[in-house]
Amino acid sequence: DAGVTQSPTHLIKTRGQHVTLRCSPISGHKSVSWYQQVLGQGPQFIFQYYEKEERGRGNFPDRFSARQFPNYSSELNVNALLLGDSALYLCASSSDRGYEQYFGPGTRLTVT
Amino acid sequence: KNEVEQSPQNLTAQEGEFITINCSYSVGISALHWLQQHPGGGIVSLFMLSSGKKKHGRLIATINIQEKHSSLHITASHPRDSAVYICALDYDKVIFGPGTSLSVIP
Numbered sequence: 001d002a003g004v005t006q007s008p009t010h011l012i013k014t015r016g017q018h019v020t021l022r023c024s025p026i027s028g029h030k031s032v033s034w035y036q037q038v039l040g041q042g043p044q045f046i047f048q049y050y051e052k053e054e055r056g057r058g059n060f061p062d063r064f065s066a067r068q069f070p071n072y073s074s075e076l077n078v079n080a081l082l083l084g085d086s087a088l089y090l091c092a093s094s095s096d097r098g099y100e101q102y103f104g105p106g107t108r109l110t111v112t
Numbered sequence: 113k114n115e116v117e118q119s120p121q122n123l124t125a126q127e128g129e130f131i132t133i134n135c136s137y138s139v140g141i142s143a144l145h146w147l148q149q150h151p152g153g154g155i156v157s158l159f160m161l162s163s164g165k166k167k168h169g170r171l172i173a174t175i176n177i178q179e180k181h182s183s184l185h186i187t188a189s190h191p192r193d194s195a196v197y198i199c200a201l202d203y204d205k206v207i208f209g210p211g212t213s214l215s216v217i218p
Contacts, residue, residue: 033206042198042208056205090155101145103155
């Protein structure tokens with residue numbers, strides 16, 4: 001069975017641009033969570049979606065938004081990119097909150 | 113005070129040693145996750161605990177809900193165990209601990 005997949009794997013953008021990151025959960029998983037991991041730090045929670053509804057949101061500015069589609073895949077959008085947005089963006093899927101999370105390989109975003 | 117703390121921050125062990133990584137937290141949780149992150153970023157979920165003890169191969173994880181403490185043990189450590197081990201709390205959101213960087217020397 002395919003695990004969590006994310007695309008693209010690497011991305012380079014310039015300041016002020018917009019980026020869309022994509023995540024496909026494990027088949028049957030209805031919950032997708034997004035995390036940001038800045039180099040040298042632990043992951044920080046951005047969003048959780050379950051059944052297409054936002055279930056949780058971390059302490060990130062409104063430039064960060066996400067959505068979940070009927071097939072439970074998800075997109076993370078970041079507007080007006082800043083240098084500090086350079087990070088590894090991780091997606092994890094689970095059956096529901098409180099269930100084991102399975103992580104994707106991440107998308108490494110570099111903002112120049 | 114951080115909601116979740118780990119100790120030690122860094123750990124170097126000789127191959128074959130028994131290793132313990134600790135996680136302490138200060139909030140009520142629905143579950144606690146132990147994660148392994150290798151250089152390059154990939155994260156693997158090792159355990160999800162809400163009570164008691166779980167074992168998988170050479171890895172053992174325990175949690176004491178009353179004391180708000182969890183431990184990850186690695187028996188017969190091997191260089192391929194070298195990674196960052198992260199404890200993550202699951203309550204109204206997921207919070208990650210700072211991680212413990214483990215290096216196992218042959």
